[in-house]
Amino acid sequence: PPVPRPDGEHQVQGLLLPPPSPGIASPRLSRTPGGGAVVSTALDAPALAEALGVPALPPRVLRLDPDLPLGFARDLDVLPNTLTPQQHLGYAVQWFGLALAVLATALILTFRRPRR
Template identity: 50%
Template sequence: MSPVKPRLPRWLLWCVAVIAVAGFAALGRWQYARALEKQALLEANARVLAERDPRPLRTEAARDATALAWSAGEGRFLDAPALLLDNQLQGGVGGVRAYRAFMPEGASRAVLVDLGWFAVPQRTRMPRPARPEGEVRVRGLLATPPAPGIAMGVAVQALDEGRLLAMRMDMPAISEGLGVALAPRVLRLDPDLDVAGLDTGRRDLEVLANTLPPERHRGYALQWFGLALATAVAALVVGLRRPSR
């Protein structure tokens, strides 16, 4: 006679099922909320770029804001190291995104200016973007810096006397490395703007570069909601089935 296999108590089965369904549903709601957030960001970006009504960079740099804004103003690029943000992909090609600190005229905080993307075929040949001397006028899209992601390891390290390498956009660490107070937003240079003496790479005004688009988040949300539904159905089938003798 074969031994009788022990059964899980029905109450324990229901507890596990409820926890699993609640967890899957919570993940689905989070992914859907991220999709709505990014869709709203894309729509706001489209409106700002359609209007292109420039706000003074001096006053915008003084604000602790996160909203998108088209801005322009005079100032000078500081004699501070160039910042290279590592692990930036474009078309499957590895590279860095370069930044320089710009002090708007009459402002108390500098603005990081996005100089664009540079391909880095060899790690030993990082770009060294030049900066112009004296007063210049810049314009572009003020936006929040790229998301820092998971904080692991050192955020910023010195390559040499004139360059810093950032693993992620940790603004306090970058401000300390550059030795200047920074505004919370970065200026994405207008791709049509030509500043004499300033080295720039491939410039764009994408606000969701190197991140998931809204449709990907919606797809993940659907998967999590599907797992929640499948778990609930399986629990009902197993839990309501009459035990065999």
């Protein structure tokens, strides 16, 4: 959504946290029409710093308090992601492994010859 730039100085508050993990999707940077802002689907700090023309970005992001009148509407959930992409992948491998074990057991029990 379009976010108007505030005039003057404003006091902000929120949580200073590590940046959110990009997840499985790779981050994409693009400039808005007119080149005034950079839009990113995930925070890739080196790419964003290069796009903004600064040497580096701080290792933390400020998640603004949802009650502040500035900016766009924010979700009340201001906690960081609890699972990293590696943990998501680990759970996926675990469940697919379990599914293969169940399938193998079912095939063995279905096609084995009865004992005489």
